[in-house]
Amino acid sequence: MSQVTNVTPVEVLIPARSWKNDLRGIKVVWQRELIRFSRDRMRIVTSLIQPILYLFVLGTGLSTITGSLGQFNMRTFLFPGVITLAVLFTAIFSAGSIVWDREFGFLREMLVAPVRRSAIVIGKVCGGATVAALQGFILLVFCGLVGIPYNIALITFVALELILIALMITAFGVMMAARIKTFQAFMALTQLVMLPMFFLSGALFPLANLPTWLQILTHINPLTYAVDLVRRTVFSFIDVPPGAEIFTHGVMWGDWRVPIWAEVLVIIGLGLIMLQVAIAAFKRL
Amino acid sequence: MSLSGVNTSAAAVEVTNLVKKFGDVTAVNGIDLRVERGETFGFLGPNGAGKSTTISILCTLLDPTSGHAKVAGHDVVKERDDVRRNIGLVFQDPTLDVYLTAEQNLRFHAELYGVPRDVMKPRLKQVLEMVGLWERRDGIVQTFSGGMKRRLEIARGLMHSPRVLFLDEPTVGLDPQTRASIWGYLDQLRQAEDITIFVTTHYMDEADNCDRIAIMDHGQIVAIDTPTQLKAQVGNDRVEVRTPDNTAAAVQLAERFSVDATVVGDVVVLSVPDGEQFVPKLFSQYDGTIQAVAVFRPSLDDVFMSHTGRDIRESDAPVRGMGMPPMMGRR
Numbered sequence: 001m002s003q004v005t006n007v008t009p010v011e012v013l014i015p016a017r018s019w020k021n022d023l024r025g026i027k028v029v030w031q032r033e034l035i036r037f038s039r040d041r042m043r044i045v046t047s048l049i050q051p052i053l054y055l056f057v058l059g060t061g062l063s064t065i066t067g068s069l070g071q072f073n074m075r076t077f078l079f080p081g082v083i084t085l086a087v088l089f090t091a092i093f094s095a096g097s098i099v100w101d102r103e104f105g106f107l108r109e110m111l112v113a114p115v116r117r118s119a120i121v122i123g124k125v126c127g128g129a130t131v132a133a134l135q136g137f138i139l140l141v142f143c144g145l146v147g148i149p150y151n152i153a154l155i156t157f158v159a160l161e162l163i164l165i166a167l168m169i170t171a172f173g174v175m176m177a178a179r180i181k182t183f184q185a186f187m188a189l190t191q192l193v194m195l196p197m198f199f200l201s202g203a204l205f206p207l208a209n210l211p212t213w214l215q216i217l218t219h220i221n222p223l224t225y226a227v228d229l230v231r232r233t234v235f236s237f238i239d240v241p242p243g244a245e246i247f248t249h250g251v252m253w254g255d256w257r258v259p260i261w262a263e264v265l266v267i268i269g270l271g272l273i274m275l276q277v278a279i280a281a282f283k284r285l
Numbered sequence: 286m287s288l289s290g291v292n293t294s295a296a297a298v299e300v301t302n303l304v305k306k307f308g309d310v311t312a313v314n315g316i317d318l319r320v321e322r323g324e325t326f327g328f329l330g331p332n333g334a335g336k337s338t339t340i341s342i343l344c345t346l347l348d349p350t351s352g353h354a355k356v357a358g359h360d361v362v363k364e365r366d367d368v369r370r371n372i373g374l375v376f377q378d379p380t381l382d383v384y385l386t387a388e389q390n391l392r393f394h395a396e397l398y399g400v401p402r403d404v405m406k407p408r409l410k411q412v413l414e415m416v417g418l419w420e421r422r423d424g425i426v427q428t429f430s431g432g433m434k435r436r437l438e439i440a441r442g443l444m445h446s447p448r449v450l451f452l453d454e455p456t457v458g459l460d461p462q463t464r465a466s467i468w469g470y471l472d473q474l475r476q477a478e479d480i481t482i483f484v485t486t487h488y489m490d491e492a493d494n495c496d497r498i499a500i501m502d503h504g505q506i507v508a509i510d511t512p513t514q515l516k517a518q519v520g521n522d523r524v525e526v527r528t529p530d531n532t533a534a535a536v537q538l539a540e541r542f543s544v545d546a547t548v549v550g551d552v553v554v555l556s557v558p559d560g561e562q563f564v565p566k567l568f569s570q571y572d573g574t575i576q577a578v579a580v581f582r583p584s585l586d587d588v589f590m591s592h593t594g595r596d597i598r599e600s601d602a603p604v605r606g607m608g609m610p611p612m613m614g615r616r
Contacts, residue, residue: 010404010407010408010411010446011404011446012400012401012404012408012444012445012446013401013446014370014398014399014400014401014445014446015399015401017366017370017399020399021399024396024397024399025396025397027396028392028393028396028397029397032382032385032389032393035384035385035389036382036384036385039384040384101382104379104380104382104383105376105378105379105380105381106380106381106382108346108376108380109380109381109394110397111346112344112345112346112369112374113369113394113397113398114366114367114369114370114398114399115397115399
């Protein structure tokens with residue numbers, strides 16, 4: 001055991017903290033999420049199952065009632081919502097890794113490091129969002145099967161939107177996970193929040209002619225704006241046949257059809273607010 | 286407390302009248318402490334004595350209710366980041382990412398602590414070699430044994446060349462052989478680097494590895510000194526002498542050396558201030574045959590007992606097996 005005692009130790013002099021340190025912190029927390037995601041192939045596959053069921057089983061089943069208008073059918077309508085669902089689930093579960101980290105002690109390793117808590121939170125949100133967006137990108141492969149063209153511009157726009165949506169949802173998840181001590185509690189909370197959010201987002205039905213209570217619930221749901229944003233982008237690249245107008249009915253504030261820029265602002269704004277809340281929660285840890 | 290900063294900067298850890306309350310419970314009740322640079326300092330006490338709370342305050346994880354603490358010359362409340370840069374931590378519970386490799390865990394740590402990139406690789410190699418894990422650097426931590434994980438945590442705590450390494454119960458839950466090897470690595474470490482080691486433990490035999498120890502009980506430090514001094518304070522050494530006729534020997538020994546001598550089992554037990562010096566005198570002045578002699582210094586268990594009025598094992602939380610025979614006297 002004495003063979004290395006004569007070696008001169010490599011002295012490490014850590015420079016005083018600067019924004020560069022915090023950037024390195026963000027980067028390494030982000031990288032860790034990616035490494036863990038790439039190791040977990042099972043998760044990549046299993047989290048595709050649910051969106052595929054919605055898209056091809058529910059979509060095909062419902063199409064027998066609604067019928068098809070040329071290329072356009074229920075699957076086409078469901079597609080934007082289902083991609084958003086994939087992003088939602090992956091983002092929330094990535095954020096849930098904070099609860100794992102807490103249970104397995106790794107969170108403490110991060111909390112005692114001489115970096116800003118905000119760097120850890122931002123790294124975590126970026127990492128989770130990257131993973132979630134990637135999961136959404138995988139589903140874009142199915143465009144052709146649901147009557148949506150493989151158009152570079154369409155895919156680019158949708159991809160950018162998915163990144164934005166993934167950031168918002170991961171910030172939301174981190175905000176929740178920072179307060180939760182056990183994984184069971186986190187699972188319970190996700191069931192309580194995630195499914196209602198999905199069902200109330202207009203992912204599975206158009207937002208037209210809804211009773212008032214449902215109208216209100218869907219419109220205060222952040223995910224509604226995400227689904228509508230993606231759906232409008234997709235629909236702008238296909239010919240929605242006459243008779244399918246009900247499917248293009250999107251988010252209305254009174255008589256005002258909320259424009260795309262406003263939806264983007266809602267998502268960015270909510271994302272930033274939730275990020276701030278998450279950082280504040282982390283500072284109290 | 287001196288007001289000039291000159292002397293205080295020399296201490297690795299300096300604690301003044303530290304108090305920590307959780308609601309009505311006072312976990313740390315006004316402790317003072319000074320650990321010099323390069324010392325290996327042991328913090329002893331049963332579970333719930335306030336050791337972990339104190340270490341958490343020193344590591345900036347908890348704010349004290351009142352009092353002050355400085356680590357590596359920096360205030361643990363006001364200069365939190367400076368403290369964090371200068372300390373390494375090995376927690377009681379593992380804090381590794383078991384899905385990453387050993388090297389990835391260390392790299393994560395180095396990036397988070399801002400270790401300059403040019404020294405990252407050599408330092409990584411050095412700390413992993415020091416704990417004998419360099420060959421296993423690409424192994425996923427999940428596949429490591431408990432001892433290996435603990436060694437990896439020690440390596441990680443050293444990655445950024447801390448001035449003070451805090452180890453909270455580093456050997457708890459490990460088998461005796463692994464415990465010994467962990468101490469071997471720590472010993473080697475303090476020879477190799479200019480580092481202060483601050484370790485909490487409730488294994489008395491391990492505390493003997495420390496330069497100085499503090500015994501904590503009910504949130505207070507009840508004794509603080511070198512292990513040798515602490516044991517000397519407890520009282521006399523015990524010398525056991527075996528002779529062909531113990532009863533006669535006991536009488537003669539008591540008379541000639543004016544010590545307490547009693548026959549216990551097949552030996553005569555003597556209580557003397559310094560057993561090692563007593564043995565030569567015994568042989569030159571005793572008239573008769575001596576078959577065997579053994580000298581027992583007071584153990585740290587005795588020290589603990591004398592300061593707290595109970596055995597550290599009795600006051601320990603984990604329940605021991607029902608079938609265990611009672612502890613037999615002093616060892």
